[in-house]
Amino acid sequence: MSASHNVSDSSVHTAMIDARGLVKKYDDFTAVDGIDFTVTRGESFGLLGPNGAGKSTTMRMIACTSQRTAGTLEILGRDTDHHGPWIRAHLGVVPQQDNLDRELTVRENLYIYGRYFGLPRSYINDKIDELLDFAQLEDKRDAKVDSLSGGMKRRLTIARALINEPEILMLDEPTTGLDPQARHVLWDRLFRLKERGVTLIITTHYMDEAEQLCDRLVVMDKGKFMAEGSPAGLIAQYSSKEVVEVRFGSDRNQEIADQIADLGDRVEVLPDRILLYTSEGEAALERIIDRGLRPMTSLVRRSSLEDVFLRLTGRSLVD
Amino acid sequence: MATVDTGATPATRAWQGASRLVQPARIARSGAWYVAEYRLRNLSKWWGAIVAFGLGNPVLYLASIGLGVGALVNRNGPNALPDGVAYLTFLAPALLATAAIQGTQDEVTFPLMHGLKWERVFYAMQSTAITPTQIAQGVMITAVIRSVFTAGIYWLVLWVVGGFTSANAILAMPAAIVAGVSFACLMLALTVRFIDSQMFLSSIGRFVLTPMFMFSGTFFPLESMPLAVRWLGWISPLWHATDLGRVLTYGKAVPGWLVLTHIAYLLLLGAVTFAIGSRMLTKKMTG
Numbered sequence A: 001m002s003a004s005h006n007v008s009d010s011s012v013h014t015a016m017i018d019a020r021g022l023v024k025k026y027d028d029f030t031a032v033d034g035i036d037f038t039v040t041r042g043e044s045f046g047l048l049g050p051n052g053a054g055k056s057t058t059m060r061m062i063a064c065t066s067q068r069t070a071g072t073l074e075i076l077g078r079d080t081d082h083h084g085p086w087i088r089a090h091l092g093v094v095p096q097q098d099n100l101d102r103e104l105t106v107r108e109n110l111y112i113y114g115r116y117f118g119l120p121r122s123y124i125n126d127k128i129d130e131l132l133d134f135a136q137l138e139d140k141r142d143a144k145v146d147s148l149s150g151g152m153k154r155r156l157t158i159a160r161a162l163i164n165e166p167e168i169l170m171l172d173e174p175t176t177g178l179d180p181q182a183r184h185v186l187w188d189r190l191f192r193l194k195e196r197g198v199t200l201i202i203t204t205h206y207m208d209e210a211e212q213l214c215d216r217l218v219v220m221d222k223g224k225f226m227a228e229g230s231p232a233g234l235i236a237q238y239s240s241k242e243v244v245e246v247r248f249g250s251d252r253n254q255e256i257a258d259q260i261a262d263l264g265d266r267v268e269v270l271p272d273r274i275l276l277y278t279s280e281g282e283a284a285l286e287r288i289i290d291r292g293l294r295p296m297t298s299l300v301r302r303s304s305l306e307d308v309f310l311r312l313t314g315r316s317l318v319d
Numbered sequence B: 001m002a003t004v005d006t007g008a009t010p011a012t013r014a015w016q017g018a019s020r021l022v023q024p025a026r027i028a029r030s031g032a033w034y035v036a037e038y039r040l041r042n043l044s045k046w047w048g049a050i051v052a053f054g055l056g057n058p059v060l061y062l063a064s065i066g067l068g069v070g071a072l073v074n075r076n077g078p079n080a081l082p083d084g085v086a087y088l089t090f091l092a093p094a095l096l097a098t099a100a101i102q103g104t105q106d107e108v109t110f111p112l113m114h115g116l117k118w119e120r121v122f123y124a125m126q127s128t129a130i131t132p133t134q135i136a137q138g139v140m141i142t143a144v145i146r147s148v149f150t151a152g153i154y155w156l157v158l159w160v161v162g163g164f165t166s167a168n169a170i171l172a173m174p175a176a177i178v179a180g181v182s183f184a185c186l187m188l189a190l191t192v193r194f195i196d197s198q199m200f201l202s203s204i205g206r207f208v209l210t211p212m213f214m215f216s217g218t219f220f221p222l223e224s225m226p227l228a229v230r231w232l233g234w235i236s237p238l239w240h241a242t243d244l245g246r247v248l249t250y251g252k253a254v255p256g257w258l259v260l261t262h263i264a265y266l267l268l269l270g271a272v273t274f275a276i277g278s279r280m281l282t283k284k285m286t287g
């Protein structure tokens, strides 16, 4: 009985995170410039944006390791300025930069991290087996962290963040440095955590990752939110259904773009190619060719978050 | 990663969730000890070096300075030193205090570099419910333990070679530990303040440690220095510790108010610099 009481107790705050007018300044520089958002229990929320957008800064404020300059920020119903340690007890944090102890072994890294949460030794020892399996590092248990590959370190950092069975898991570019297989395995594992009701906050540069993992995401640039919605919703709102990519050589792209602009809803000229946004990609490409234009290469694809980003910021997401 | 195995992660047991597993109040009470536990675990990897250094250092110092300089000084008769004691007796409390201070300095500067700069492990601690203040406390707990160990070995070696003549000499051990920890607090503040400077580690030696050893009455009485530089000794924790040590190990005649000043200075220096240092650490880590 008491267990079910606990559950209803903690779900009183359906808003796991609530931010209003959140600002972070470093001296004169404004890294996060008045953002508002709410994340509910079990949701997976993504921050998408280019280098320097303010994603990590936002993550650090949520993780109560960086003090906000203005606005309000409540996690699990408590103010981050006054309840930092209490809030952090409920979080799992994967920082952008690994901060494992290289002099200790894989097992010891998990162990001491569990001790920081004041967890009983017997619990930690059992949990370590589970986490090593999660990270597929069973055979590295007694290896020094120094001897792990970059991707293995990343997996260990992620496993470490789960030792306290967090209510909210914060992942700052979790899969940077992982090979494609490891990424897919990780996505699967994260998906299972989500099924258990863990709330996920993820930053990423990768469109596919955002589309796979996030129920809802915001596009962030220069400290501000440019747009917010589900991956599909954002694409529907800010892009067309399909995109025709054609290359004519960097010196001719601009000139040709003017000639084909009428064939779609919108056209974007990138240094190496032209993007034509349209609901009917194949048809548009045919008409380009009908006009006697011969692209060096051409491709018809579905719109992605990359296009949303380009539309909103005029820049590519990956520099 | 042989396969893209999305299959069974053994569901070893039910997910309980942090709100049931973690007790924030307990971490608020004991966090500093968790940090110390980590530091000791880390130190235990180096225990061989620590023991060798702890033993080797006094033996080397005694052999070179105690015997070499001592022979010179003692040749000048029983009144070569103001207190009329043998050079070894004069030197022993100073070596004890020096060792305690050196040991804790290592135990603060390097962990802070490791924690804040080299591997940023303090930031990992901070992402749990541990606070920067608890990190500072934990580092200091370890410094105390290390200091007990170093001063303990040193004291024993000095006792064995007959460096002490007073029955109060046992009290010189806690006095050295207090001095070591007080200095560690000062180093905490200095390290946090200057950690981003490239010159930090080398400057510490040049501008803090070396002058301190020269002007603290370690190898010769401070009273024999010109007044113009004697103030360097007065601000030096090592001089206060050494002079206090001499009172305890051979009954140096020192007015009561000065003994109290020594003790008060060391305690105050530690308390004030710890407060400043841990506040700066918090500011640095939450900026």
Ligand SMILES: Nc1ncnc2c1ncn2[C@@H]1O[C@H](COP(=O)(O)OP(=O)(O)OP(=O)(O)O)[C@@H](O)[C@H]1O
Residues within 6 Å of the ligand: A026, A029, A031, A049, A050, A051, A052, A053, A054, A055, A056, A057, A058, A096
């Ligand atoms: N400690 C700091 N002091 C001063 N400026 C900082 C600090 N941390 C971040 N910034 C600045 O704030 C801005 C946002 O940085 P942040 O790390 O949040 O970006 P990001 O979106 O995570 O970028 P990336 O994708 O490269 O990780 C950047 O211009 C950065 O230079």
Ligand SMILES: [Mg+2]
Residues within 6 Å of the ligand: A055, A056, A057, A096, A172
């Ligand atoms: Mg970042």
